[in-house]
Amino acid sequence: MRGIATAVFAGVALVAGACAYTPRTVTPVLGGEAQSSKIFAADGTLVTTLHAEQNRELVPLDHIARPLQDAVVAIEDERFWHHGGVDLRALLRAARADARSGKVVEGGSTITEQYVKNTLLDARRTVHRKLREASLAVQLEHNESKRQILEGYLNTVYFGNGAYGAQAAAGVYFGTGADHLTLAQAATLAGLIRSPAGFDPYTSPAAAMRRRDVVLDKLVALRWADRAAAVKAKATGLGVVPLAGPRYPAPYFVEQVKRFVLDDPAFGPTATARQAALFRGGLRIHTTLDLTRQTEAERAVATVLSKPDQDPAGALVSLDPATGAVEALVGGRDFFGGGAQAKFDLATQGRRPAGSSFKPLVLAAALLRGVPLSKTYSAPAHVVLALPDGRSWSVENYEDRAGGTMNLVDATVHSINTVYAQLILDVGPAYAVSVARRMGVASPLLPYPSAVLGTNDVTALDMATAYATIANRGMRVTPTFVTSVTSADGTALWQHHVERERALP
Template identity: 40%
Template sequence: MSRRGRKGWRRAASRALALGVWGVVAALLGLAVFAYDLPDVNRAFRPTRAPSIIVLAADGTELARVGEIWGRPVPLHEMAPELPLAVVATEDRRFFQHFGLDLLGLARAALANLRAGRAVQGGSTITQQLAKNLFLTPERTWKRKIQEAMLAFWLERRFDKEEILTVYLNRVYLGAGTYGVDAAAKRYFDAGARELSLYQSALLAGLLKAPSRFNPLSSPERAHARAVQVLENMAALGFVTEDEVRKLDLSERPARARARATEATAKPSARYLAEWVIDQLSDFVAVGDRDLRVETSVDSRLQGAAEAAVARALEAKTPGGPEQAALVALAPSGAVKALVGGRDFGQSQFNRATQARRQPGSAFKPVVYLAALEAGLSPEARFVDGPFSIAGYSPRNYEGTYAGEVTVAEAVARSINTVAVQVAVETGLARVVEMARRLGLGDEFEAEASLALGTAEVTLLDLVQAYA
């Protein structure tokens, strides 16, 4: 090598070394900046009392006060043995191998997200989730993610895997206002964490991905499908055998567990409303160990009138009449003014205003006509009210009679079924489905002709909100 070549190599090596040193210094300074305002890690392990949640009407009337939504701390060895395994199999299958961050999991999630063109997988470990739940706020920033990683490292050095998993399972939010597996087990199954079956353990583990979406009380079929996925994950990792999964009674559903310990201190009849309000909290605030006062738009006078109206209707005891009823009253803005979910919350916690799905029938027709008018259809446009078929579907009018040629305005006024279907088809069923989605009726409707006559199921609250 020539003298000039050796000098060039030395200069390049010196520059690389200098860059490396400055890179290390910059990294250390960066870590120091992120570590400067890390929270006090010791405070997270101090005993805390259960929070209190007070639900208020718009005029300040107390509708309900809720306490003890945190279950008692349960050591890992006192839980059903399948429960921690179900959580690990679903949330962090390399939990017992990684050091707080799962680099393979992060790479796998990044690849899946890149292929999908959107976020379909997360790479957070159980330790990272615990760090976020214990120490950090819900905001999503790069600074918070780096602090989350630093705290995960600290947790892994300070505690063993069993301790980390124990704290996580006793702190995590599991829907329906419950924190920790003991509270969730009581809420969904009226049982302790020790008494859970394999299927029930899988169902609780499935809640972690999206507690509201997979709530077994409001969405039992969705929760069941998620539980089956958890069982498949467990079998794939050898936590259970495929034979054990096959022998399970997968028709099992969550028992109608007793309601959360709620006392309606102002109006006992407001329990359905109060429970629904509390279930929405996690979508708006980070519910921790602090007390909350939830101010709602509910009119206490209208709420009382609604409860009385439902009670009178059910007390009439008409032969063949309804056993249950629901009522929703909204302001034009969509704010809830009154909500009744059934006859007696003590006998049945199933909220028929927010959970029961029914076919709206002719109440859906305005959605069809709104989509049509938006697409340019004139109220004076003419259609023939008569028998016809489309793709094997033959709509009929309620009375079985037909009026011949009518305008759209006449068809709306007389609620003519055949014209509603023709208008939906001419407008485009996809447009009708999109209009239903825009009005808040859901996004899972099938684009078929019978949709025009309200065959798709919706909740009462969604239907009333669409009209509001």
């Protein structure tokens, strides 16, 4: 009895202390909570969600299913709608239960106190912190309505597995939105709040189901749920979806989108600010990604390079010549399963010799110099050419092919090295390289005669941009991965504008 009396006295003293304690800040800033950013494909399909340590998406209370609202209040704070922030009755009940067991077995914190603790206070369990928690809760009840407090709480409380708030939890556990939760799902989520790890439906499904049923019984006892509906809910399994792993479509494309935000001062004056905006700022990033073409691009690379243990890795970039929209990008074989090396993007970072794909760029330079396509050159299997500095340059064709005399059209069709070696000397290596740069090759290019044979290292994005310039009748368009970026509330933050420049007349 002495223990119970002491506990009861402590509860009364706590409430009295809360009323006397006056803090400086009493209103949590819900908009300041970390929110997950989302990346969308061109057709609006969600590609992936980005978050750092917290997966959270704020939603208004009207977008949280009523069964979840009721279930959380029922199991966490059944007198929420009636107390003033601190519930003396709950404190006394918890104190008696703790005294009987000799340890803490029942919490006495109201939803308002929990909300304050989650948003304004540290996690230390001291008398001073408890007094501050209670005091803030009492004052918060004077500053905000019950609905506002419940909305804030349901957007910040932790449900386990990285999910903060009802919207994130509904997605993680059931693959749906908080507004579409069933009674059984709502009871499962409400039951997690007391101990997210202890009632984890993935690691402890039996405990999670028992806890869910406790919540359902509580709802029936309070007459907030129909008994028949609760019985039906108990008869169902947990129905959780598999925990989402790190995999998502077009990972190399997604990395380019991340890099865009992290490099652009429009999203923050410092690298730290941009990192926070990307992973905690709730950005809505709309991209140029065409998921159908992305699938086709991945299939094309996998089909040609079908033996991972023997074949080299491949890269592919597909973009719209008129707008510069990158619609598909393959940067390697397996971004997720190939270790750290596999995350290196061959399409945008991996420079490799251009090879014969560089010849059309030299041909473009020749046409600008006034060289007609009908001009003919000798096309021996092997030729030794004199360079302006007096040195000799030996060039041979692939498989020693010889063609006698050949015009530029046929030399291009058959990729004749000995013809193109003569052509770049007529055009001038420096001029040929300058035209390639104008066409969109961003990688460093050395103005050597051998450039025509593709000895310079370039990226797949370089070559896709240059070839797109040809397809766009000489108009170079700057490639882009992103069309627009908005904040979580829809405020426009960045809008893409097509950048065009005449590269070839």
